[in-house]
Amino acid sequence: MKMKEYYEEITSKLETLYGSFDADKKRFKNSPNSKIARDLGYSDSQFSRLINGTATTNEYQRTLQNVNRILYIRDLENSAKNINPKDSNRFTTLWMPFALVTSVLLISAIFFILNKDEEESLEFPKDYTLQWAFETDFVNPYTKLSELPENCDYPCYRLQGEWSLKEKYKVPLYVESNGFHYLAVASKMYTRCVTDESANGELLEGYEYQQHEIWFNKTTAIIKKSGSDQKESTVDMNTYQSLDLEKDDRFVKIATINTFFRNQFSLTDSIRRNGQVIGRELLRIGDDVLSENLSPKEIQFIKKKLTNIANNNLEDFSRPINCSASPLPAVDYDSVENGSLMSFECHLTTNNLPIGYVKTFELDKQFIRTKCRSAVE
Known part of the structure; x- marks a missing residue:
């Protein structure tokens, strides 16, 4: 995948989370860039490079992984709304350890x-x-x-x-x-x-x-x-x-x-x-x-x-x-x-x-x- 394709896929997916993207102002409608940077685990300067198209290929790959991860957890949360209230405590007990274990595995994949x-x-x-x-x-x-x-x-x-x-x-x-x-x-x-x-x-x-x-x-x-x-x-x-x-x-x-x-x-x-x-x-x-x-x-x-x-x-x-x-x-x-x-x-x-x-x-x-x-x- 080329750099431009990474950029377009990332901004498109971020739009589902933070509203429409203004390509000229490099901003999303519903959230400031500083908040999006924190959600992705980046500093403001790093996110600025990403959104202005000056980051490295590795940084765009990593960002796409983060965005996909956030969307996946959002889908899990939406699924929880359809669970019977009697089972809500059971869902919390099952899902929270899963989320943390997932995070641990993702982190451990970074460190060698x-x-x-x-x-x-x-x-x-x-x-x-x-x-x-x-x-x-x-x-x-x-x-x-x-x-x-x-x-x-x-x-x-x-x-x-x-x-x-x-x-x-x-x-x-x-x-x-x-x-x-x-x-x-x-x-x-x-x-x-x-x-x-x-x-x-x-x-x-x-x-x-x-x-x-x-x-x-x-x-x-x-x-x-x-x-x-x-x-x-x-x-x-x-x-x-x-x-x-x-x-x-x-x-x-x-x-x-x-x-x-x-x-x-x-x-x-x-x-x-x-x-x-x-x-x-x-x-x-x-x-x-x-x-x-x-x-x-x-x-x-x-x-x-x-x-x-x-x-x-x-x-x-x-x-x-x-x-x-x-x-x-x-x-x-x-x-x-x-x-x-x-x-x-x-x-x-x-x-x-x-x-x-x-x-x-x-x-x-x-x-x-x-x-x-x-x-x-």
């Missing part, structure tokens, strides 16, 4: 364990499908206040929403050579109550997009373990955790990693977390950038090690996580609000070596901000 240059990556947000699944009018996977039990005993309801990584953390990578480090930079996680597996509100799931980086220490210093009597150049673990790699000339960023992760949180008098990677993408920093800080010999060495990391070591990071329980983010679940934290002490085993780290999520956009009022009071 790759080893390519960063500049080869396309210019669309890595988390666009995740954002689309939780931030558009077409899909609302959250449990609403009106759907809670009469006694309001439903711990997960105020934990629903958007979370972010409060603080960066890092772990050393042991790849038969010293000096490689795995830095967690940021994450965006959307959480919702799992109604189809738990009727009491004690199960929360989180779909998380993670951003990581791999850094190389030119001095190849070893991270000192407790009780170690190594004579080689070492860095104490406490000192290591306080290092700012971006401001330390000894460290060079050599790759970025995009990860999609599914969390599951069990809610009792504390919060237990488990989960697993769905997909991951590794992108090398280009040789031209690396050459500003590294010699050709070092660059070749790093590229070889990154291939090993992508093919072998990232498998360790794909295993189910092992974390201690987090204290409650508030005095009780009804008191959770924006700014509340979930903090987990976790262990990752890589190359048969256990490494500890702390991951803390902060609630940024709470879905339900009103406390449930029990009808039995």
Whole structure:
């Protein structure tokens, strides 16, 4: 299909959602372009390129997939109107997990364990499908206040929403050579109550997009373990955790990693977390950038090690996580609000070596901000 054909099909299908299209003004009758951009999971500038005919073929292909997905879910919603009211609860229970699973599969289709240059990556947000699944009018996977039990005993309801990584953390990578480090930079996680597996509100799931980086220490210093009597150049673990790699000339960023992760949180008098990677993408920093800080010999060495990391070591990071329980983010679940934290002490085993780290999520956009009022009071 040619670029023009993609453009015409996209605008035609968008007309069924947003009204007639003015080809001169590049606008739709019933919605501003900014809202359409959000529904598609694009920035305003990206949608501007699309609607003005200056985007790439890949971007038009991706947009057409998004539009078809939205139309498909709209058809499902229209079909729901014909369901007997007695079966409406059953339809919601069946359809919502399906919609989320569909989104997960679509996202996982985007992420692969790759080893390519960063500049080869396309210019669309890595988390666009995740954002689309939780931030558009077409899909609302959250449990609403009106759907809670009469006694309001439903711990997960105020934990629903958007979370972010409060603080960066890092772990050393042991790849038969010293000096490689795995830095967690940021994450965006959307959480919702799992109604189809738990009727009491004690199960929360989180779909998380993670951003990581791999850094190389030119001095190849070893991270000192407790009780170690190594004579080689070492860095104490406490000192290591306080290092700012971006401001330390000894460290060079050599790759970025995009990860999609599914969390599951069990809610009792504390919060237990488990989960697993769905997909991951590794992108090398280009040789031209690396050459500003590294010699050709070092660059070749790093590229070889990154291939090993992508093919072998990232498998360790794909295993189910092992974390201690987090204290409650508030005095009780009804008191959770924006700014509340979930903090987990976790262990990752890589190359048969256990490494500890702390991951803390902060609630940024709470879905339900009103406390449930029990009808039995």
